[in-house]
Amino acid sequence: MNRFMFATGIENSDPTxxxxxxxxxxxxxxGHDEHxxxxxxxxxxxxxxxxxxxxxxxxxxVGPGRYDWSFPDATFGALRRRNLTVIADxxxxxxxxxxxxxxxxDFPELFAQYAGAFAHRYPWIQLYTPVNEMYICALFxxxxxxxxxxxxxxxxxVTALKHLVRANVLAMHAILGVRxxxxxxxxxxxxxxxxxxPEVLAQEAFLNETRFLxxxxxxxxxxxxxxxxxxLDNDLSHQEYTFFLKHQLKPHCVMxxxxxxxxxxCVFPDGHLEASGDVFGYALITREYFERYRLPVMHTETNAPQGPRGREAVDWLTKVWANVLKIRNDGVPVMGFTWYSLTDQMDWDTGLRERNLRPYPVGLYDLERRVRPVGTAYRDLIRAWQGVLPTQSAALILPLALSATPAQGDRRSFHLE
Structure with missing residues (x-):
């Protein structure tokens, strides 16, 4: 099954x-629990x-080796009855x-056990994001x-980062053991x-390295x-660093x-940061990441509020999609595009720092499940491009399996060198 993935997601953030x-x-x-x-x-x-x-x-x-599968059984069962490829988050x-x-x-090893149990429970799922946005989670x-x-x-x-990445690596191994x-x-x-x-050029350079960690x-x-x-100065040991170097899972990965x-x-002299807007844009920055890792790429998240004109989100969709087409046509293998999320979210106007239960209007649908202008625009974009991209843009294709459970020993993989 070879196709460009047009995706969305159900927002499932759950920090404390x-x-x-x-x-x-x-x-x-x-409202997803109910709807x-x-x-x-x-x-x-x-x-x-x-x-x-x-x-x-x-x-x-719910505890070491203990799981409550009641809600996932219902939801993943409902997904399996529909023709949707699941990227399990x-x-x-x-x-x-x-x-x-x-x-x-203890988090990495325990989480890996959970990932393995999840893969056993739902063996028909092939695509995974074990740990979402490890850098952002550690930073925030x-x-x-x-x-x-x-x-x-x-x-x-650094402590949060090393545990998040170790959890991701161990979870990949656990899932590969099943699938x-x-x-x-x-x-x-x-x-x-x-x-x-100019006085902050050194700080800028430092931050532009830490983003890759x-x-x-x-x-x-x-x-x-x-x-x-x-x-090393911030509690990563030499042994822990060696762990990351020896686990080479790139052949199983999409960036x-x-x-x-x-x-x-923007980096200011007093050290504070402010959002600068899309100065370079998705295409230029993603090419930098691609040149560093030489992996197939999937655009996995973007959104924008609908805005007072009612078209701000549509304009952002148009701009980011143009960036995706640009790098594909320049030879970067992009496998998919995602507007995140399906419905409006809650409290992301404050970065989830406060629980105000205030809707954030970035969804394809609002929380009453009424389509937003960006939802209509995304539907039209998918209809226009879904039959064109596989043949008219330079890209690799994902080896997506049709069967629910692959044959033992079937270790399909790909990478760019």
Whole structure:
């Protein structure tokens, strides 16, 4: 089955706030728990052929080796009855209360056990994002003090990062043990930092290296001497660094790139950052990531608020899609495109730092499940391009399996060198 993936997703972020006293649960707060059958039908109505979707980890992983599959059985069963390719999103910014937070050194191994159990439970799923946006999760939890452990130190960031990436690597191994032809779409934020004045050029350079750390470790790529010193100074051991270098899973990976208007940042003399808007844009920055890792690419997230004119989201869709076509036509193998998410989200206007239950109008549908202008525009875009891309743009194709359970030993893989 070879096709370009037009995707959306069901937002399932679940970090904790206020010292763990408040749990964000986007599936609950956006009404998906109640309307999942309708949501899956709306995805088909828009015309997508792939859905980023995950069980709520904090409700499913109830203890070491203990799982409550009741909700995922219902939802993944409903998805299997529809003609949608599932990209299973297993950890999206939070862990169960009993695991604490991302400073917990037991998290990687326990999460890998969960990933293996999930793959056993749903052997028909081939595509996975084990841990979503590892860099952003570590940054917001360990450095910015917004979520989960709410730390504001480099050590907090590095500790969260090493545990998140180790969890991702071990989960990939666990899933491959069940589904040897599994493919992993990383879904990582595509970042860029710009110096406001010459005095911050060194800080800009440092930040433009740290943005790569999650993928460097995940793909077993040696970091620079400066980054290695930074990691070792902030509680990464030589043994832990060697672990990342020896686990070479690139042949099973697609580099997922998320890009929003807030992904580029101005660096100011006092050290603070501000969103700069799309100065370079998705095409230029993604090419930089592609040249670094030489992996097939999937555009895995973007959105924009509908705005006062009612067309701001449509204009953003048009711009980002043009960037995707640009890099495909220039020879970067792009496998898919994603508007995230299917419905409006809740409280992302504050980066989930507060639980105000305030809708954020970025969905293809609003929370009453009424289509937004960007939903209509995305439907029309899919209809126009779905039959053209496989033959008229330079790209590789994903080896997607038609069967629910592959033959033992079938380890299909691909990579670029």
């Amino acid at each position: 706030l206020q010292g763990g006293r408040v749990r964000v649960d986007q599936m609950r707060d956006c 999942y059958e309708l949501d899956f039908d709306l995805a088909l109505e828009i015309g997508v052929n792939a859905l980023r979707y995950g069980a709520p980890l904090h409700r499913t992983f 297993l950890c999206h910014f939070g862990v169960p209360d009993w695991l604490g937070d991302f400073q917990n050194p 939890s360990g450095k910015y003090g917004w979520w989960n452990e709410e730390l504001t130190t480099d050590r907090g960031f 040897p032809d599994a493919l992993f779409i990383q879904s990582e934020s595509t970042e860029q930092f710009h110096a406001r004045v 999650s993928l460097d470790l995940n793909y077993g790529r040696d970091v620079s001497a400066r980054m290695l010193e930074y990691l 997922g790139n998320d890009y929003y208007a807030t992904n580029e940042h």
